[in-house]
Amino acid sequence: MEMTHPIHVFSEIGKLKTVMLHRPGKELENLVPDYLERLLFDDIPYLEQAQIEHDNFAQVLRDNDVEVVYLEDLAAESLTSQELREQFVDEYLNEASIKGSRRKEQLRQLLLSIKDNKELIEKTMAGVQKAELPELGAKNLSDMVDSDYPFAIDPMPNLYFTRDPFATMGNGVSLNHMYSVTRNRETLYGKYIFMYHPRFKDADVPMTYDRSETTRIEGGDELVLSKDVMAVGISQRTDAASIEKLAKNIFAKKLGFKKVLAFSIANNRKFMHLDTVFTMVDYDKFSIHPEIEGDLTVYSITEGDNGKLTITAEKGALEEILANNLNVEKVTLIRCGGGNITAAAREQWNDGSNTLAIAPGEVVVYDRNTVTNKKLEEAGIKLHVIPGSELVRGRGGPRCMSMPLVREDLPK
Missing domain, CATH: 1.10.3930.10 (Arginine deiminase)
Incomplete structure (x- = not known):
């Protein structure tokens, strides 16, 4: 299928064709212990090794016919x-x-x-x-x-998590207002790229959110489940009010999405984004951190009359909600740590649930999450395993480190 728009993302799992990364740079060498919390880090990665790991990640993508472009370029x-x-x-x-x-x-x-x-x-x-x-x-x-x-x-050490400052959906972009002043400056690069870069400036890219908004939203909370359904997390980093603004813009700009599912998850650092606890890995399979399941509430947002929103609480178990909204017979949740509470907590902290799908049933994962990786393989998922001992110190995995620009459409 020929895709002429420079942004084309109508799923989480369609074959990845073009992705934007940021190779970690000298911003990591400006991390110092006294100001880690201010800069949203828990530890200081070793830059040289982080670059080796990141280059390996990029090469895995290229080896699978993905065009890799860089934010800095x-x-x-x-x-x-x-x-x-x-x-x-x-x-x-x-x-x-x-x-x-x-x-x-x-x-x-x-x-x-x-x-x-x-x-x-x-x-x-x-x-x-x-x-x-x-x-x-x-x-x-x-x-x-x-x-x-x-x-x-201040440095911007979180930039290698390119998923967050802006998010692609359909042919549009959510240019986000970030949780932290430290990270909000990152969105300036997206503004200039989409307004002035030769690749995008003539494409009239629809903006579904603007960085000048006063309420926060981040790309780790924005998931494209299908050509009809978006999922957005209400989390430490994303306000419920922002999801309403996003939904109104998505519907008004006619991007094709018919529904936004708002996932209300815990407001804390270990669950900072929806994609730290929940990612799509196949048509009917998701990785999930079991700790969120008990308290999770899902709201359905659709377009009502006169541009107003209709919001209702979804009923039933998460598997049922997902199956109904994706029009599949059954959904399988692959639990981080295999459901073992200790393994789940450890591997979720190291982004065991943060997978990047490069095709249906084919994902990139960190090597260190051995229990979760085994469960994914047992569920029939093909893994591309990468080292990430330094990259993970920023609390982000393969999905966090990647911003898809083009994915192939899924079969009808």
């Missing part, structure tokens, strides 16, 4: 004029929480002195240490109060 290629370069830098600096106009001007000069677009983009991702800048001389009060903090601009 697309963002650099979007700055097609000096005017756009300056516009991007000014917008970036305005969102970087910089104390003082003199410091801001120093940083502007530093960034604009970088002539290569990719080097510029990578520098904005890495952040800027105060040690890289000349002394300000006379300081104002905000400079003095902030003097012990080592960064003039």
